[in-house]
Every structure is written in structure tokens, then in C-alpha cells.
Amino acid sequence: MPSDPPFRHAIEVADLRKVYTTTRGTFRRTKVENVALAGIDLAIAPGELFGLLGPNGAGKTTTVKVLTTLLLPTSGTARVLGHDVVSATGDVRRRIGFVFGGERGLYWRLSGYDNLRYFADLYRIPPQVSKRRIGELLEVLGLAGREHDKVEGYSRGMKQRLHLARGLLNDPDVLFLDEPTIGLDPVGARDLRVLIRGLADHGKTIFLTTHYMFEADAICDRVAVIKKGRIVAEGTPSSIKQLVGDIGVVEFEVDTISQEDIERLQGLDTVSSVVVTERELALVVTIHCAQPAEVMTQLGRLLDGIAFRRVSAREATLEDAYVELIGEAS
């Protein structure tokens, strides 16, 4: 096996750009350029669990595709374990695993065991090694006992765990997980998060994309927030929360609230944003502000005549910081 070139970072990205060119129109076609990555820089240490956060279309999956050799960048460089993802694809592919969220990407007519055996052959893993490793992965991922059932009969959670088993077959040094818990029930998602954290604790470098902020907060060592192809913040989850200043959150429930009431709340000096979301039979109003206690005292005056309940104040979560950052960056 060829040795790796010297590297400090398991993943190193410098001024990475990706521009997709598509066409518009049927007869009179015009070229349209869509900037997916507008020059990003990343440096991820070996053994780190790194989260890339961002809304849909921000560039998360594009970044993963470039780093897993599936997509060529327009310009810039990206290295995994010191190997260039454009020119040294074979070296990169042997050392990485990747898992995309969702139910596609498995052979549904095959059993879980046969899926793993097929991919083990593709990765040229010797039979005695693959047999042992498949057994271990099935056990660890809770698929033992169902491994000879066809995948078409698996629950979504089982399919996702099978994806992860497939991604780990070649015992990769770097694992890319693109929204791995998407669509999973809360228990399945939590179990998978525990597994992912465990892998990082065992020395694997993990590059995770998600738009579940609590997930990133719970398991990532470091995160970066990407918006419209640019990194707008990077650091530990705690440092990201601090980036948005001394922000707190006031939340309460109402049956109804007018646009004028929302604008009145937004008019307070200490308030940076007001978000209204539907939750079951009520509307939840979330106010991001600098002095939550003071805002709470003014609610009665500002929302005169409105019955509000379950008023609470709390410290900002990563999600609150994310909402601030994404709003600021727009």
C-alpha cells in the first residue's frame, strides 16, 4: 500500500469553488451559472468530528461530493489525508467511507448481508477479513438477526444503519456523513448519533453535514456554518453561540398574533429577531434578544389584550445562533 504524503489535517480545503453550468430554455438555450461553493477554506484535524451546517442549497452536499471524489471542483484545492481529491482519487477512495442520508443507495432486492458482501468485494477486502468485519458491523449496528432479510423489508432506521455499515466496511480513516439522521424517528436518530460519536472517540475523522442544530451541538467537536457557498462562521458549538453576542431567547405561546404585534416586538432595541412557528394548536413566538428578562417584563405592555402563555427565557442554543448567522449573512 502506498504511504500517505505528510499531512497535518485529515481534511484540508483551500479556496474551493464549484460552479455548475446549466441551460435554460428549450430552443433558445442560454447558459446559467450557479455558484454552489464560492471559495471555502476548511482544516479538520485527524480524529475530529466536524459538522458542516447550513440550509438547503447552501453547499453542504457539494462539499461532501468534492471531498469524496464524486465531483470535480471548478478551482481551489481539497486534500484528504494529504491526497488530492482530483488527482489521487484511488488513494482517497481506499481510505474514506461515505454515507448519504435517505433510503436510496442500497440494493433492495438483496439481503443486508449480501449488500455488504457486494461492497466488500468492490473495495477488494479479503474474504476472511470481510466476513469478520461484516459480522462485527451487523452486531454493533443492531442488524444481527435480520441480515439475511431483503432490504426492501427493512425500516428506514435499519436502512440507515445498513448505509453506515457499508460506509465502515473498509475501516476508513475518514468518514463522510451527509445528513445521516434525516427521516429517522427520534430514538433511531439518537442511537445513530451515539454510534457516530463513538466512532470519533475511536479515532475516526468524521465530516458530518446536518441541518439539525441540536445534533451538531450534541456530538460535534467543531462546526462551520455555510450559507450560499460561503463559510460564515466556524468554531466549537460554544464559540459559535458566543459569536452572536450575549443573545438570549424568550418564548411564549399564543392562539393568534397580528403582524403589528410582531413589528412592535421587533421594534425593541434589544430584540434582534422574532420568529413565529406553528406547534400543534398554538403559535410559538421566539424572540432573540440581548436582555431576555427585560423583554419579558415588557410583553404585557406590548401585547395588550393578547392571551399569551408558557412564557420562558433561556440561553441561546446553537440553533438560535445559527438562525442569527444565517439571517445576518443573507
Place this chain on the structure above:
Amino acid sequence: MTQSLAAFARSTWLQYVALFQWATPLGYFAYKVVLPVTQIVFFVQLGVFATGPGNALYFALGNSLQLTANSGIFGVIATVSNERQYGTLPLLLGSPANRLLTFMSRSFVNVLDGIVSVVFGLVVTAILYGLDLRTANLPLLGLCIVVISITTAGLGLLFGSLGLVMRDSIIVANVVYYGLLILCGINFPVSRLPDALQVVAYSLPLTRGVMAAREAVAGAAFGQVAGLLAGELLVGAVYAGLGYALFRLLEGWARRGGLQEAY
């Protein structure tokens, strides 16, 4: 070596079962028995209606031999397009697997399938239309069947590569399949085609192989059809080589455009 062969055989079988809906007893019966019989009967009845009952065997034999394209064209093209449909194409392209071996294993199983299809077609022709193989050069006929199964898979490889960048490459499979049906001497001799189309016919696989197979059924010796078979193999090899080159070219194109997941 033994391990590599075992892995090759295993992955060939697993991808066949994984990708093809006919890889079940009922599916196989529908796709590989009912459909071919229908094709043979349809073209024989049409041919008999147009030219008289004396030519029934000509149509039946031609359509039996053309059944190899069912596997060599549809099968090989579907190996890539089905990967795209199931979302497994990025996993395949992102693996360190040897592209040539992967490609070969995918074609190999379709070559075997093509041979079985033609043998089945000949049995149907014997039962329904009284094909008499007692005077035929059976080893030579067997060789012709193997050769046309390989060469049609070669053409399938070329068009299968399009599946890397095309969402609906199975449409291409239909066009190629029916093109072979028209051009390769299946339902009428190539000599009846306009000159330009004869040039096209001789640049396609199947044309010379079907001629050789008809000769073998008539009892010809190997020496009489060796040139046809050599030409057939050469045409198939050219298409297979072009197919592999196109696969690598389009793999790069798919990497530039991120097209592997469009379905």
C-alpha cells in the same frame, strides 16, 4: 487468484440479482420466456402474411438469434441505468473498484443470459415451426451463438456508458434493439437494404453472426463461416473498446457536472 475469481463470480451474481427485475423465477418466465415467444410468433406471422408460408423458418430463426440482444443490449444498458435509479451509482463510482473488471463482470452475466435466450428461442422455433437441426453443424451453431452474445454485449457497453450522464438511457436501448431488428438480417436479408444501410448493417454486431448461424443450421463447415465470425468478433471488440473509452470519458464528465445522482 482463486479468491479474485470467487469475488468476480460473487459480485457478478449479486449485481445481477440486485439490478434486474427478471432475476426471480416469475420475472424470468415473463421476460425471458413469454416476451421472446411473443416476438418470434409476431414476426413469423407478419412475415408469413407478407411473403408466404415458405419463409416461416427464416423469420423464426432470425428472431431466435436476435433474442441475444435482449440481454446484450437491454441488460447491459440497464446495469448502469438501474444503478442510477437505485441511487447506487455514486457508491460504485466512488469506490476504488477496477472499472474494467466491474464492467466485464456486468457484461459477462448478460452474455450467459443471451446464450440461454437464444437456445430457448431455437427450442421454441423447433416446437412451433418445425426447425430441424439434424443436418445442422451444432458445434458451429453453438459457437455462433456464443459469438453474437459477446458482440451484442460489446455494443451494449457502448450505449450503457451513456447511463453515466443520461437519465433515460433505456430509451436508447429500445432504439438500438429495434435498429438491430431492422438492419441485421433478422427478418429480411441485408442485401435487400439500400446500399447506405448495408454499410451500417455491416458495421453492427449480429449481422455477420446471424449469417454464419444460418449457414451453420444449413450444415456449413467452420471454414465456410470463419471469415464471418472473425468479422463479427472484430466489430464486437471495437464496440467494447469504444464502450470502455466512452465510460471513462463520461465518468469524468459526470464528475464535472455532478450527474451521477440525477434520476
